[in-house]
Amino acid sequence: MLLGLWGALLPFVGPYAHFGFHPDQTWIYGTDRLELSIAPGAATALGGLVALAARNRVVASAGGWLAALGGAWFVVGTQVAVLWDVNGIGEPLGATRERHLAEQLAGFSALGVVIVFLAAVAIGRFAVVGVRETAAAETALEERAADERDTSRRVSPDESAVTQPLKPSAYGRYARRPQPDVEDRRVAPEEPGV
Helix, strand or coil: CHHHHHHHHHHHHHHHHCCCECCCCCCCCCHHHHHHHHHHHHHHHHHHHHHHHCCCHHHHHHHHHHHHHHHHHHHHHHHHHHHHCCCCCCCECCCCHHHHHHHHHHHCHHHHHHHHHHHHHHHHHHHHHHHHHHHHHHHHHHHHHHHHHHHHHCCCHHHHHHCCCEEECCCCCEEECCCCCHHHHCCCCCCCCC
16 A cells, blocks of 8 residues: 555655656646556555455455556556657656666656565465365365264164154144153052052
8 A cells, every 4th residue: 555655646745855757846747647656556555455454355356456457557657658648757856867767666667566566475365365264164064064974873862762753734734743741651550449
């Protein structure tokens, strides 16, 4: 998220520190800056936010891919935008070649590479978690199936005495025969002299 914000805001706030691109005035908006800095920076920041806040692994992976695409656009956007007559973001503000290189790397090339790398790490992490979740879920299902097989084989003595086959009832449904209570099974003692 922070790298996306850096890339989106550098052309606007960089002139405060004489680091960035022409024009050397702060907060100057143009379509070149929108296409080459704001859009990929917003995509990266939004992708990072989605990846951090998502509770679902698939949504978090989508956020990682969005951030990776934003980073890739930082790397290749200045070259590709020439195809639709975008002049570019402007010349670097630095006076020396080293400063030009630092501004170009910090604003586009190196920034995009670092974003793509971090997004790829996040996407890979979500994939590994997915494999672990799947393996854990399969193990839990196998254990549950094994427990069900074991309980179906074991019948307690009480269950075998109580369980009886179903028979048709007066309403056309099958019902269990009522089981006599323990007290009903006792035979009343015979009276003496009878």
